[in-house]
Amino acid sequence: MSARGRAGLMAFALAAAGALALWATGGSTPPAQSPVAAAPPMPQRTGPAPFPFVPSMAGTEPDGRLGAAGDALKVDAELRHLFDYYLSALGEAELPAIRAGIEQELARRLKPAAATEARRLLGQYLAYKRALAEAGQDVSAPAAGTAFAAAARQRLLAMQELRKRYFSPAEAAGLFGDTDARDQDAIARLELVDDKSLTPGQRLQKLAELDRKLPPALQEERAAPQRVLNLEQQVEAARNGGASEDDIFRLRAAAFDPQGANRLAQLDREQAAWLRRIAAYRAASAGLGENQAAIQQLRDNLFTSSEQKRLGAYE
Known part of the structure; x- marks a missing residue:
């Protein structure tokens, strides 16, 4: 297409x-x-x-x-x-x-x-x-x-x-x-x-x-997600090229503002922490076989009830 x-x-x-x-x-x-x-x-x-x-x-x-x-x-x-x-x-x-x-x-x-x-x-x-x-x-x-x-x-x-x-x-x-x-x-x-x-x-x-x-406000609303997508593609390319987190911050701040760059950096940290917990969960649950009670206990230890609803996509 x-x-x-x-x-x-x-x-x-x-x-x-x-x-x-x-x-x-x-x-x-x-x-x-x-x-x-x-x-x-x-x-x-x-x-x-x-x-x-x-x-x-x-x-x-x-x-x-x-x-x-x-x-x-x-x-x-x-x-x-x-x-x-x-x-x-x-x-x-x-x-x-x-x-x-x-x-x-x-x-x-x-x-x-x-x-x-x-x-x-x-x-x-x-x-x-x-x-x-x-x-x-x-x-x-x-x-x-x-x-x-x-x-x-x-x-x-x-x-x-x-x-x-x-x-x-x-x-x-x-x-x-x-x-x-x-x-x-x-x-x-x-x-x-x-x-x-x-x-x-x-x-x-x-x-x-x-x-x-x-209207101009609605045009801006429609354009904003594409700008974010374009920026994050630049960020990914910069990271693949060895850019530091300070470099990433400056790239985002230039595209938006320091406050926006800080919010995106926080999202990066939260996503990284989430992926670490997912990795720990997958490693630990691999040894539990079909013991559903133990698997659920592991989930309860690592994730909130609302977070557990997202686990299906990773399992």
């Missing part, structure tokens, strides 16, 4: 993933971030940093870089990201506790008038999510083939209509404009897949047209 053909298939795969996320989450999932993208610093907090809201959030910072113009709240996707960060704790914490945690975070980051407005929007957002969940119970899963793109578009339109009950047009655009652009692009790409009247060349041409129409 040609490089252009592979690129086309990759774009279609990304589109399908985006539409599946739309169907499953109601379009409110925060965008994935590049592992090396330099994030602006979080706003300065007052008082000591709080303990993790729930155990699974240990080592993380609440999402969302909240903004305000004077006392006026900036209503944008960052506010939704903060809400969703805490709402992801459902199952570990009850909704009233989650809402209280969000309100405390708003009070830490915002001036009183902006915090009051943010709390109002939080209430509207929770009501919208409840209504969306109730409406979703009446929606059957999309059919395979051509029905999928049409069903995804219908669901997006239904969500946008539902938002009108809870948000002004400006609020809806601020909170959901980024996900709507991503979902609309994904659906448009799926519709190209479904259009059997197009030749492969025509489909690639229309795909390129969609690429050109992407």
